[in-house]
Amino acid sequence: MTARERSYPAPGAVHVPGWLSPDDQRRLVAACREWARGPVPMRHTRLPRGGVMSVQTVCLGWHWSPYRYTRTADDVNGARVAALPQWLAEWGRRAVAEAYGESYGDAAAYEPDTALVNFYGAEAKMGLHQDKDERADAPVVSLSVGDTCVFRFGNTENRGKPYTDLELVSGDLFVFGGASRYAYHGVPKVLPGTGDPATGLAQGRLNVTLRTTGM
Ligand SMILES: O=C(O)CCC(=O)C(=O)O
Numbered sequence: 078m079t080a081r082e083r084s085y086p087a088p089g090a091v092h093v094p095g096w097l098s099p100d101d102q103r104r105l106v107a108a109c110r111e112w113a114r115g116p117v118p119m120r121h122t123r124l125p126r127g128g129v130m131s132v133q134t135v136c137l138g139w140h141w142s143p144y145r146y147t148r149t150a151d152d153v154n155g156a157r158v159a160a161l162p163q164w165l166a167e168w169g170r171r172a173v174a175e176a177y178g179e180s181y182g183d184a185a186a187y188e189p190d191t192a193l194v195n196f197y198g199a200e201a202k203m204g205l206h207q208d209k210d211e212r213a214d215a216p217v218v219s220l221s222v223g224d225t226c227v228f229r230f231g232n233t234e235n236r237g238k239p240y241t242d243l244e245l246v247s248g249d250l251f252v253f254g255g256a257s258r259y260a261y262h263g264v265p266k267v268l269p270g271t272g273d274p275a276t277g278l279a280q281g282r283l284n285v286t287l288r289t290t291g292m
C-alpha cells in the first residue's frame with residue numbers, strides 16, 4: 078500500500094489524510110454519541126417533497142433543515158440545539174491553519190458557529206449538492222471517522238464533470254473554501270466494514286462539517 082498523501086482536488090480544496098489521531102477519533106465518536114441523544118435527537122432529515130435523507134443528522138450551534146438554519150429544531154422536537162463546543166471550533170481553526178498554511182489570511186479568526194454531524198449506515202449516500210445555506214463564505218471543515226467512503230468533489234457550476242472521486246478514510250480532514258467553497262460534492266457510497274472498531278464506532282461512518290453561518 079502506498080502512503081496516502083495530501084491532495085488538492087480543486088483550487089481551495091484540500092484533502093489531508095490521517096489528520097485526526099486515534100485518540101481524537103475516539104473523542105469525536107464519544108462526543109457524537111452524546112450529541113445523537115439530544116436535546117435534539119439524531120434523525121433522518123425530511124425533505125420538502127416528502128422523501129427522507131438516508132443519512133442521519135444532528136446539528137450543533139444552529140439547526141440545519143432544508144434549506145435554512147434556525148436555533149430550534151422545529152422539524153424534530155422543537156428543542157434548541159446543543160452548543161458548538163469550543164474544543165471543536167478550535168479543531169476547526171487548527172484544520173484551516175494546517176490545510177492552507179500561509180496562504181490563508183488569519184486561521185486564528187476562523188470561527189465556525191455550527192456543525193452538522195452525519196451518520197452513514199452501510200446503505201447511506203449523499204447526493205451531489207452545494208453547501209450554500211450559510212451567509213458567510215468561510216471554509217467548510219470536514220472530519221471523517223469510521224468506514225471509508227467515496228467522496229466526490231466537483232466544480233461550482235453543475236453536478237457534472239470535472240469532479241474528483243477520492244476516499245475519505247477514518248481520521249481524514251477535508252477543507253473546502255475560496256474558489257471551491259460552493260463546489261458540488263457528495264458521498265456516492267460507503268465501504269462497509271472498513272472502519273476500525275477501536276474508534277468506538279463498530280459500524281458506519283461519521284462525518285462532522287464545521288461551518289460559519291454568518292447569522
Ligand atoms: O459526509 C461527507 O463527507 C459530506 C457531508 C456533506 O457534504 C454535508 O453534510 O453537507
Ligand SMILES: [Fe+2]
Binds near residue numbers: 206207208262
Ligand atoms: Fe455538503
